[in-house]
Structure formats: structure tokens, C-alpha cells
Amino acid sequence: MAIHFEKVRWKNLLSTGNAFTEVQLDASPNTLIIGSNGAGKSTILDAICFGLFGKPFRKVKKDQLLNSINLRDALVEIDFKVGGSSYMIRRGIKPNVFEIYRDGIMLDQLAAARDQQDMLERNILRLNIKSFTQIVILGSASFLPFMQLSTSTRREVIEDLLDIRMFSTMSSLLKERVSNNKHEIVSLDKELSSIDDMMAVQKARDEYDEQIRASNIENINVNIERLQKDVEAQEIKAANIDDEIVMASKDMPDIAVLRERMTKLLELEKSINQNRNKTNRSMQFYLDNDTCSTCSQTISEAFKLDKIETKKKSIIDFDQALIKLSDNIDLLNITIKDTNDKLKEIDKLHMKKTQILQSIAADQREIKTLLRQITDLSKPQSKPDFNIMNDLTLRLKVTNEKKIAALKQKELLEIASVILRDSGIKSRIIKQYIPIINTLVNKYLAAMDFFVKFDLNESFEEKILSRHRDDFTYDSFSEGEKMRIDLALLFTWRAIAKMKNSASTNLLILDEVFDASLDANGCDEFLKLMQTLDNTNTFIISHKGEILQDKFKNILRFEKHKNFSRIVGDSEV
Numbered sequence: 001m002a003i004h005f006e007k008v009r010w011k012n013l014l015s016t017g018n019a020f021t022e023v024q025l026d027a028s029p030n031t032l033i034i035g036s037n038g039a040g041k042s043t044i045l046d047a048i049c050f051g052l053f054g055k056p057f058r059k060v061k062k063d064q065l066l067n068s069i070n071l072r073d074a075l076v077e078i079d080f081k082v083g084g085s086s087y088m089i090r091r092g093i094k095p096n097v098f099e100i101y102r103d104g105i106m107l108d109q110l111a112a113a114r115d116q117q118d119m120l121e122r123n124i125l126r127l128n129i130k131s132f133t134q135i136v137i138l139g140s141a142s143f144l145p146f147m148q149l150s151t152s153t154r155r156e157v158i159e160d161l162l163d164i165r166m167f168s169t170m171s172s173l174l175k176e177r178v179s180n181n182k183h184e185i186v187s188l189d190k191e192l193s194s195i196d197d198m199m200a201v202q203k204a205r206d207e208y209d210e211q212i213r214a215s216n217i218e219n220i221n222v223n224i225e226r227l228q229k230d231v232e233a234q235e236i237k238a239a240n241i242d243d244e245i246v247m248a249s250k251d252m253p254d255i256a257v258l259r260e261r262m263t264k265l266l267e268l269e270k271s272i273n274q275n276r277n278k279t280n281r282s283m284q285f286y287l288d289n290d291t292c293s294t295c296s297q298t299i300s301e302a303f304k305l306d307k308i309e310t311k312k313k314s315i316i317d318f319d320q321a322l323i324k325l326s327d328n329i330d331l332l333n334i335t336i337k338d339t340n341d342k343l344k345e346i347d348k349l350h351m352k353k354t355q356i357l358q359s360i361a362a363d364q365r366e367i368k369t370l371l372r373q374i375t376d377l378s379k380p381q382s383k384p385d386f387n388i389m390n391d392l393t394l395r396l397k398v399t400n401e402k403k404i405a406a407l408k409q410k411e412l413l414e415i416a417s418v419i420l421r422d423s424g425i426k427s428r429i430i431k432q433y434i435p436i437i438n439t440l441v442n443k444y445l446a447a448m449d450f451f452v453k454f455d456l457n458e459s460f461e462e463k464i465l466s467r468h469r470d471d472f473t474y475d476s477f478s479e480g481e482k483m484r485i486d487l488a489l490l491f492t493w494r495a496i497a498k499m500k501n502s503a504s505t506n507l508l509i510l511d512e513v514f515d516a517s518l519d520a521n522g523c524d525e526f527l528k529l530m531q532t533l534d535n536t537n538t539f540i541i542s543h544k545g546e547i548l549q550d551k552f553k554n555i556l557r558f559e560k561h562k563n564f565s566r567i568v569g570d571s572e573v
Contacts, residue, residue, distance in 0.1 A: 002506070007022065007026075008051065009021065009076070010051075010076045011074070012073045012074040013050070013065055015560070016067060017067065017565075018070055018277075019566075021565070026506060028554035029538065030553055030554065031538070031540070032548055032555045033540065034555065036559070039558040045137055045511060048076075048509075052129075052132065053132070055129055073094065073095075074092055077090050095269075098113055130157055131157050134490065135490065146486070147474040151459065158433075167420055195395050195399060198392055227370075234356050235360065244349055255336065262329070266329070279318065436499075438456055441485075441492050442454050442488075444491045452464050494508070506537050508537070509539045512543065
């Protein structure tokens with residue numbers, strides 16, 4: 001289903017201060033983002049990538065996203081729609097925040113942030129950051145174009161776009177079934193071997209004399225004794241594990257109570273932040289105004305200084321309270337983690353005990369079987385025991401039928417394995433789309449006045465014919481020509497995604513595309529091509545504001561004010 005991005009807002013991210021910077025992503029079909037170097041134009045790229053995937057767009061560490069002055073409370077919120085549902089992602093640093101809201105209700109958070117992120121990418125966004133940066137964002141700084149990706153990574157991107165990752169999931173599930181089938185066949189072979197052995201013993205029993213039967217009984221008793229000793233040893237292990245479970249559970253706090261306390265602390269932190277912001281705004285009023293806005297009377301300097309001093313003290317108190325509260329939250333996070341670790345350890349102990357109990361049960365079943373054999377051997381042997389032989393014959397028939405069924409299943413699983421290989425059904429699907437991909441790439445290249453023949457084969461290797469039909473690769477071209485190829489691929493992936501309805505989106509962001517490699521003619525051809533995009537909100541980040549302003553319907557200007565980035569204002573052209 002298509003993703004419709006609506007809004008992104010961020011604060012304390014890179015050069016942005018504690019006030020939210022907000023950009024409406026679907027307000028205009030095309031928007032020009034301009035500003036001087038360091039004004040914060042490209043921060044929107046890191047905000048969107050961090051909000052959606054927990055990773056910045058540029059090659060910086062996560063902690064480096066924090067504003068270097070405030071050093072905390074970095075927060076990104078992204079609103080978008082998928083199908084008939086509205087989503088909002090909140091992600092922050094210091095404190096760490098990762099919340100997913102659907103139609104205004106926060107979804108249950110998974111125990112591990114990695115699992116939560118995997119759920120977001122698989123079930124909601126249906127694309128990862130590699131695919132996202134191929135169809136939504138093209139940057140001149142740290143973006144790695146499709147043509148510079150490894151063959152395996154190219155395959156991942158195209159599998160995402162063609163929505164055939166399900167076959168990889170099926171392949172993983174198939175491996176588990178193949179393993180289970182293999183174990184079943186081995187188990188049946190063992191059972192058949194055991195039945196054959198018992199039948200051989202049963203056939204030979206009539207020939208045994210009392211001495212041989214006594215010897216057999218003695219051997220069986222040895223096995224029983226061995227098994228009983230094994231059972232006793234296993235029971236001691238189980239008892240020891242019970243002791244470990246008791247010790248591990250001793251004085252362990254209630255995880256639900258800890259989480260409830262964490263929720264209350266976070267709510268308190270939010271409340272203190274709100275009060276601090278309110279006090280700060282009040283202090284700013286007295287700093288900026290000499291006249292009361294309500295009664296229009298002049299505010300005396302002494303009164304102003306008194307108020308300002310009082311507000312400053314309150315802000316200091318709030319800051320101290322926030323520091324103390326943050327420490328408490330960190331300590332509580334450690335306690336929650338330790339408790340979760342203990343719970344996992346207890347689960348492992350329970351699992352280990354279950355395995356031991358299963359082993360004891362198996363030994364006891366074997367002991368019972370051996371005891372029945374002793375009883376049978378102890379009976380008068382005047383004639384063959386036909387009942388036992390009949391039972392073994394029936395068991396042999398049933399077990400053979402099970403093995404035949406398992407072997408047939410093995411054959412089917414082997415066929416499925418061949419189908420689900422990279423060279424199987426995925427290769428057939430990719431083979432169908434390769435001509436479409438090549439046609440679209442060449443169409444977009446021609447639209448940008450770049451007449452070469454681009455050909456991507458089924459191994460995702462490129463062949464480009466140009467200049468007297470010579471054979472070229474991507475690296476053979478100039479930076480401007482490479483940029484045209486990158487743009488053509490970007491539009492192609494968007495077209496394929498829309499065609500497959502796998503990762504279609506209204507958002508397209510191009511960072512300094514016009515500034516680096518495209519000449520004037522390339523810029524004009526690209527702008528014409530951009531106007532052909534339907535239901536797309538395009539953002540262009542550029543230094544060439546004075547040249548491009550008249551070509552865009554909406555303009556966002558970023559500037560540095562008191563060392564913080566901000567939007568001066570957006571305007572319709």
C-alpha cells in the first residue's frame with residue numbers, strides 16, 4: 001500500500017534548538033529549500049531517516065545527532081498514512097524514545113527496540129532504509145547510488161520494490177521444515193532398526209534355553225540399573241535447577257510495577273518540561289517588553305528584574321529536577337533491564353528443566369519396556385509368543401508407512417527448495433521486470449536529454465552503450481552523467497514501486513542535485529521531468545536559490561539565529 005507522508009517535526013537535532021521545526025510534507029507539489037551553508041537545510045533528511053529507521057541519513061553516529069548545546073531531548077515526530085490508517089512515529093535521544101501510534105493510539109511496545117523496528121519496517125512501512133534511500137531521497141553527500149551498491153545489496157533493493165521478500169521468508173520457514181523432516185526420517189530409521197532388533201530377538205527366543213534366557217534377563221537388568229542411575233542423576237539436576245530458579249526469583253521486583261513507575265516518571269518529566277517552557281516564555285516576556293500587554297502600563301525596571309530573577313531561579317530548579325529525574329529514569333531503566341535479564345535466565349532454567357524431565361520420561365518409558373521384556377522372558381516358553389510377534393509386525397508396517405510418507409514429504413520439500421532459491425521463482429519474477437526497468441531507465445534518461453542505452457541484466461550488472469555504441473560502465477561517465485543515471489534509476493524505482501504498490505510514496509527529496517553535477521541544461525531537463533510526476537511532493541535542497549526560486553511553487557528558507565537553525569518562513573510563489 002502507498003505511504004502518504006504528511007508532516008515531520010524535530011527539535012534539538014543537529015543545529016536545531018529546543019523549539020520544534022515543522023515541515024508540512026504534502027502542502028505543495030514542489031518545494032525549494034534554501035539557505036546558506038550550515039543553516040540546517042539538510043537536517044530534514046536526517047530527521048526523516050532517524051524518525052523512521054533510527055539511523056541518520058548522513059554518516060554520523062546517533063549521539064552526534066544531539067544538539068551540541070542542549071545535549072538532550074532530541075525528538076522527531078513523523079505523521080503519515082498507510083491505507084486507511086494514520087500513523088505517527090516518535091523517536092528521541094536522551095531520553096531514548098521509540099513510540100508508534102496508529103489512529104492516535106500507541107501500539108504495544110515490543111521488549112526489544114530491534115523487534116519493534118523490524119515490525120515497523122515489515123508490517124507498516126514495508127521497506128527498509130536501503131530501499132527508502134533509493135526511492136525517496138537522493139543526496140549529494142552521503143547517499144550511495146544504486147549503481148555503487150554491491151550486487152547482493154542491489155538484489156535486496158529490487159526484491160523490496162517487487163515485493164518478493166515473502167519468498168525469502170518462505171525459504172527460511174522451509175529450512176525449518178526440511179530440518180524437521182530430516183530428524184523425523186532419522187527417528188523412523190532408528191525405530192525401524194529397534195523393531196527389527198526386537199523381532200530378531202523374538203524369533204530367536206524359542207531357541208533359547210534357560211541359561212540364554214537368564215543371561216538376557218541379566219543384561220536387561222544391567223540396562224535398567226544404568227537407566228535408573230541416569231534417572232536419579234537427572235532428578236538431582238532437576239532439583240538443583242529448582243533451587244537455581246528459587247534463588248534467581250528471590251527478591252526480584254515485579255516488572256509490571258517497574259514499568260508503571262517508569263511511565264509515571266516519564267509523565268512527570270514531561271510535566272516539568274512543560275512548566276519550565278512556560279516559565280521560560282514568561283521570563284522572555286519581561287526581557288522583551290517594557291509595557292504590560294493587558295493594561296498597557298509601563299513595567300518598572302525593578303519589578304522586571306525581580307520577575308526575571310524569580311523566573312531564572314525557577315528554571316534552575318526545573319533543570320535540577322530534570323537532571324535528578326533523568327538519573328532516576330536511568331537507574332530505573334537499569335533495574336528494568338536487570339529484571340528482564342533475570343526473567344530470561346529463569347525461562348532458560350525452566351526450559352532446561354523441561355528437557356531434563358523429558359529425558360527422565362524417556363528413560364522411564366525405556367525402563368518399562370525392559371521390565372516388560374523381563375516379564376515375557378520369565379514366562380514359560382512352551383510355544384512362541386505369537387501376540388508379541390504380531391504386535392511387532394504391525395508396528396513395523398505402520399512405521400514403514402510413516403517413513404514412506406516422510407520420504408514423499410522430503411521429495412516435495414526438495415522441489416520447494418529449488419523453487420525458492422534465488423535462481424528459482426524470484427529469478428523468474430525479476431526476469432519479467434528487468435525489461436520494464438531498462439525501458440523506464442532509458443525513458444527517463446532520454447527525458448533528461450541523455451541518449452545512451454542502459455541495460456541491467458538479471459545479475460544486476462550494468463551495460464551502457466554510448467559514443468559510437470562502445471561498451472561503458474557507470475564509472476566511465478562524468479559526474480553530471482552519473483547524476484542523470486542516478487536520477488533515472490530513482491524515478492524508475494518509484495515507478496516500479498507504484499506499479500507493484502509495494503513501496504509507493506508521495507515524498508521525493510533531492511539534496512543539492514542542482515549544485516554539484518548537473519549543468520544548466522541538465523537542470524532544465526530535470527525540472528521538466530519533475531513536473532510530470534503525479535501525486536508527488538518534491539523537495540529540492542539547493543544553494544542556487546536566486547536561480548531556482550521562480551521555478552518552484554513553495555520556498556522554505558533556513559537560517560542560523562543565535563547559533564540555532566530555524567525556518568525563516570515559507571512562501572507561495
